Amino acid sequence: MAQVMTATRAAGQARLEQFSAKMGRDYAQGRNFDRGPAAHRDVSMLSAYIRRRLITEPEVIATAIKTQGAEASAKFIDEVIWRSYFKGWLEQRPEVWNNYTAGLRQDLAALEGDAGLRQAVHAAETAQTGLDYFDSWAAELIETGYLHNHARMWFASIWIFTLKLPWRLGADFFLRNLLDGDPASNTLSWRWVAGLHTRGKPYVAQASNIAR
Structure with missing residues (x-):
């Protein structure tokens, strides 16, 4: 692979x-x-x-x-x-990046003090959630440094809305592993999935769409 x-x-x-x-x-x-x-x-x-x-x-x-x-x-x-x-x-909006990095520091600090959250994030990052499709993407990302664009959206949506993990930790996971990891595209795409880039319009992955 x-x-x-x-x-x-x-x-x-x-x-x-x-x-x-x-x-x-x-x-x-x-x-x-x-x-x-x-x-x-x-x-x-x-x-x-x-x-x-x-x-x-x-x-x-x-x-x-x-x-x-x-x-x-x-x-x-x-x-x-x-x-x-x-x-x-x-x-044109440097405060968005500053807010992301400040929030990420807070999330990482929370991770250190919360064993349950730390275990959940570790499972997501090491392809051990038990969700076959999600775990396959995590494994592909770790091994190849690449994910199809739709897989990135589905992964982010499941991370946020199914696993209920902090979105900034997911964005950081991508940025650390993607060969094409770009601060702007990565951060804003995760914000879009979470419903922060276009307020009130999150991207929620559908099983039928993933299967198709």
């Missing part, structure tokens, strides 16, 4: 070229399906290279337009632009 990322610009460019043929209809139709470890065929897995600035968003967008055309690759381009949106949104 392990996937190795070679952290070089050449490797990022090679992956970009390899996926360019799928940036149109294949991506638009297949992007929502998590096919499991080593089978993520319809998503680019370029995010780690972009996060480390080995390749850039303009390069990726230019490749999509060149190979598939602007209209056919519109959905792919939209998803690339979301990364820039999150960065800009958080840059």
Whole structure:
């Protein structure tokens, strides 16, 4: 199941070229399906290279337009632009990041003093909750440093609403393990799932959606 990322610009460019043929209809139709470890065929897995600035968003967008055309690759381009949106949104609201880091320190302090919470968080982080789908994602994340975008949302929702664990601890778990871990995208995505980014509109995972 392990996937190795070679952290070089050449490797990022090679992956970009390899996926360019799928940036149109294949991506638009297949992007929502998590096919499991080593089978993520319809998503680019370029995010780690972009996060480390080995390749850039303009390069990726230019490749999509060149190979598939602007209209056919519109959905792919939209998803690339979301990364820039999150960065800009958080840059203009530094208090959101400051509140997250302050809250995380409080959560970590609470973890030290609460054996039950510590055990529950440990089980979630080490794939021992007994929820097969959740544990499979935790194991994939730990081993590969990657999760499909939908799995990230489902994982965060279950962490918050099913396991009832502090969202900031989950966000920190992702940030420590994701090869593409980005403070803006990660923090704001967890806030969105929790219903904090868009107040009163949490993302609640549905078993039928996960199964599909």
